[in-house]
Amino acid sequence: TTVAGTGEPGFSGDGGPATAARLMNPSALALDAEGNLYIADVGNNRIRRVDRATGIITTVAGSGARGFAGDGGPATAAAFNGLRGLAIGPSGDLFVADFFNQRVRRISADGTITTVAGNGTFNISSEQQLGDGGPASQAVVRWPIDVAVDQAGNLYIAENASHRIRRVTPDGIITTVVGSGSPLFGGFSGDGGPARQARLNLPSGIAVDGSGNLYISDAGNFRVRKVSPR
Numbered sequence: 001t002t003v004a005g006t007g008e009p010g011f012s013g014d015g016g017p018a019t020a021a022r023l024m025n026p027s028a029l030a031l032d033a034e035g036n037l038y039i040a041d042v043g044n045n046r047i048r049r050v051d052r053a054t055g056i057i058t059t060v061a062g063s064g065a066r067g068f069a070g071d072g073g074p075a076t077a078a079a080f081n082g083l084r085g086l087a088i089g090p091s092g093d094l095f096v097a098d099f100f101n102q103r104v105r106r107i108s109a110d111g112t113i114t115t116v117a118g119n120g121t122f123n124i125s126s127e128q129q130l131g132d133g134g135p136a137s138q139a140v141v142r143w144p145i146d147v148a149v150d151q152a153g154n155l156y157i158a159e160n161a162s163h164r165i166r167r168v169t170p171d172g173i174i175t176t177v178v179g180s181g182s183p184l185f186g187g188f189s190g191d192g193g194p195a196r197q198a199r200l201n202l203p204s205g206i207a208v209d210g211s212g213n214l215y216i217s218d219a220g221n222f223r224v225r226k227v228s229p230r
Contacts, residue, residue: 004039004050004057011044011064018050018057028146030086030094038094040083047075047083047096047107061096061107068101068120075113078105085146085206090153097144097157104136104144104157104168117141117157117168127183130162136174141166142183146217148208156214158206163187165195165203165216165227178203178216178227188221195227 004018005026013021024043031037035052038060046062061075062083070078082099089095094107095116103118118141124130131139143161150156155168156177163186164179178195181187190198201220208214212229 003037003055004048009043011041011046014048014058015056017055019055021048021057023048028084028086028097030088032088032092038086038088040086040096042083045080045083047086047094060094060111061113068098068103071105071114073112075107075111078113080105084144085148085158087147087149087155089149089155090151095147095149095155097147099143099145102141102143104141104147104155116155116172117166117174118144122161124183127181130176130183132166132175133173136166136168136172139166139174145204146206148206148214150208150212151210156206156208158203158216159183160202160204163200163202163220165200165206165214178214186220188218188223191225198225200225 005023009024010022026039027042028040037050039048041048046059049060065079067079081101084097084099087095092109096105103115106116117136144157145160146158148156153170157166162183164176167177168174180197186201187199204219205217214227216225218225
């Protein structure tokens with residue numbers, strides 16, 4: 001069955017049945033604890049929500065404008081540029097990979113949007129410039145394409161252009177947990193050894209299970225890889 005969208009591209013339908021709404025290139029999806037569905041409506045620069053109980057669709061983030069704006073205010077007034085992965089944290093916060101803005105943003109339960117990782121810059125020449133060990137909001141996050149959150153509230157970011165997986169702790173500190181070497185070049189190595197010494201090539205998806213195992217779609221290496229918790 002179809003749960004959202006008429007099959008016609010566009011934007012319409014907020015406040016009505018999701019099946020009567022128009023979407024534009026819907027991409028990533030996420031479900032919250034109550035079963036409500038969140039949709040990255042990429043072409044409309046919005047995140048939309050389908051209520052599980054009623055089937056009603058609403059916009060929860062994005063004004064429709066493309067760009068970067070809105071941090072510290074209502075998420076519905078924010079601008080995005082290239083929505084990618086979505087994830088729901090244990091407290092109900094929605095995390096968004098804002099791909100071309102080089103940021104990961106959070107929409108809190110009260111509807112406020114903030115940046116949790118990435119300072120908006122892209123060009124670097126060395127691993128040391130990424131900002132590991134410091135505040136995630138001041139770090140360089142290059143093409144964040146997907147996000148996942150574990151049960152402890154740690155945020156994982158698949159960085160497509162840096163060929164690595166970063167982790168942001170609940171207190172806001174960022175580190176690389178998978179991937180090594182220059183962030184400018186991908187590769188393949190490291191199976192059977194420490195994840196931090198492995199090499200990835202254009203990671204494109206990420207998931208974490210209830211035991212803390214991390215699964216990575218290593219797109220450029222045509223593999224899916226698993227990282228077990230220490």
